Amino acid sequence: MGIDAADVESNWARAAARLAACGIRVTDQRLQIASILLGEPQHLSAEQIAEALRRDGARVSKATVYNTLNLFAARGLIRQLTLDGSCAWFDSNVAPHYHFQDEQTGALSDVALRDVQFSRLPAPPPGMEVASIDLVIRLRRRG
Amino acid sequence: MGIDAADVESNWARAAARLAACGIRVTDQRLQIASILLGEPQHLSAEQIAEALRRDGARVSKATVYNTLNLFAARGLIRQLTLDGSCAWFDSNVAPHYHFQDEQTGALSDVALRDVQFSRLPAPPPGMEVASIDLVIRLRRRG
DNA sequence: ATGGCTGCAAATAGTTTGCAATGAG
DNA sequence: CTCATTGCAAACTATTTGCAGCCAT
Numbered sequence: 001m002g003i004d005a006a007d008v009e010s011n012w013a014r015a016a017a018r019l020a021a022c023g024i025r026v027t028d029q030r031l032q033i034a035s036i037l038l039g040e041p042q043h044l045s046a047e048q049i050a051e052a053l054r055r056d057g058a059r060v061s062k063a064t065v066y067n068t069l070n071l072f073a074a075r076g077l078i079r080q081l082t083l084d085g086s087c088a089w090f091d092s093n094v095a096p097h098y099h100f101q102d103e104q105t106g107a108l109s110d111v112a113l114r115d116v117q118f119s120r121l122p123a124p125p126p127g128m129e130v131a132s133i134d135l136v137i138r139l140r141r142r143g
Numbered sequence: 144m145g146i147d148a149a150d151v152e153s154n155w156a157r158a159a160a161r162l163a164a165c166g167i168r169v170t171d172q173r174l175q176i177a178s179i180l181l182g183e184p185q186h187l188s189a190e191q192i193a194e195a196l197r198r199d200g201a202r203v204s205k206a207t208v209y210n211t212l213n214l215f216a217a218r219g220l221i222r223q224l225t226l227d228g229s230c231a232w233f234d235s236n237v238a239p240h241y242h243f244q245d246e247q248t249g250a251l252s253d254v255a256l257r258d259v260q261f262s263r264l265p266a267p268p269p270g271m272e273v274a275s276i277d278l279v280i281r282l283r284r285r286g
Numbered sequence: 287a288t289g290g291c292t293g294c295a296a297a298t299a300g301t302t303t304g305c306a307a308t309g310a311g
Numbered sequence: 312c313t314c315a316t317t318g319c320a321a322a323c324t325a326t327t328t329g330c331a332g333c334c335a336t
Contacts, residue, residue, distance in 0.1 A: 025310075027316065046300080061318045066301060082228045085325080087300060100267070103274050111265050119262035122254050124243070124282050131246050131283040139267050140274040168335070170291065189325080204293045209326060228300080230325060291334075296327105303322070310315080 011035050022075040029060045033068050037078060041093040043108040049090070083108070083136060098135040111137065154178050165218040172203045176211050180221060184236040186251040192233070226251070226279060241278040254280065 015034035019026050036052050037044060044052075046065050053060045069090050072078045081089040083101060089108065098111040116135060124130055158177035162169050179195050180187060187195075189208050196203045212233050215221045224232040226244060232251065241254040259278060267273055 025315070027310075029317070059318090062300095063302075063319075064317055067316085070302095082225060085225045085228060085231055085300095088228055100265075102271070109268075115263065115265035116261065117263035118259065120258065120260035122243075122258035122280070124280070125252075127285055128245070128282040129285040131281040134277075134279040134281065136277040137265070137267070138274040138277065139271040142270055142272040168290070170335075172292070202293090205325095206294075206327075207292055210292085213327095228325095288336095289334105290336100292332085294330095296329085298327070299325090301323080301325105304320095306318095308315105308317070311313095 011039055014038075018077065022077055024071065024075060029058070029064050030068055032056065032058045032060065033065065034072070034077075037090060037092045041110060043081065043089045043091050045087045045089055047087065098137070100137050100139055103138050103140050111135070154182055161220060165220055167214065167218060172201070172207050173211055175199065175201045175203065176208065177215070177220070180233060180235045184253060186224065186232045186234050188230045188232055190230065241280070243280050243282055246281050246283050254278070
């Protein structure tokens with residue numbers, strides 16, 4: 001039970017529609033990257049995306065991978081995460097949410113907004129308001 | 144009402160004591176960096192520390208700045224923060240706490256542990272436990 | 287004395303940019 | 312046809328590392 005041609009095609013078509021909806025001109029490279037990333041909620045680095053492209057036989061330069069991811073992020077199609085200085089992560093889930101991160105492996109998973117509730121939060125300094133809240137729950141193997 | 148020689152000396156002595164307490168061999172460069180960073184709770188980048196050293200007339204190579212900060216962090220004297228990919232921040236407050244960050248300026252300030260309370264947190268995946276929680280509240284000018 | 291520090295410069299990793307060639311509308 | 316997009320390589324930034332000489336113990 002694999003992925004058949006119809007799946008690929010609808011995945012492609014959906015990606016194309018989303019690009020068009022954001023006013024992003026549709027090209028082969030952008031479609032390939034969109035269909036890798038936007039299919040399901042996931043967290044990928046630029047390097048992982050480049051690798052997936054190579055695996056699919058696509059020839060996309062690293063510069064184009066970065067340019068495309070930055071464009072997608074600027075248009076709100078994806079969200080860029082910084083978890084440690086090593087590299088940027090691109091999150092296909094743009095709805096507000098938080099993250100778990102496995103300390104050992106670095107693996108990320110989503111935490112739904114409703115699974116975190118604050119009974120107390122500090123008042124922002126005068127003249128400021130909260131723009132967003134980033135929450136990362138680091139996990140270790142229980143011992 | 145400036146900083147007089149006695150202040151500098153006691154700051155130095157305090158820094159030397161803290162290094163020794165962590166089993167870190169005391170050297171001029173380490174003392175200089177420690178007395179810049181450990182005097183009060185603050186968040187500095189490696190570049191800002193290098194600049195402060197130059198301003199004080201100290202000659203410390205950038206490599207030594209990094210090596211020293213990494214050593215301090217490994218010994219628990221300071222904590223390294225990653226807020227965006229641009230650079231690492233070194234926090235002299237090692238007690239558990241959270242942060243405000245001004246979106247415009249990037250400026251950081253501490254949020255005390257007691258000013259944040261969770262009434263709901265997600266259960267960690269099976270076999271995992273929470274190692275730590277990183278919380279960054281991004282602020283924008285109210286408008 | 288001796289082993290840990292330091293400075294310098296070179297290496298590294300991730301990301302961005304300049305520019306000529308290509309492709310979409 | 313015209314301007315946006317791409318690929319390549321070079322540039323850049325933050326950080327790390329190798330190594331010869333220096334310094335704390």
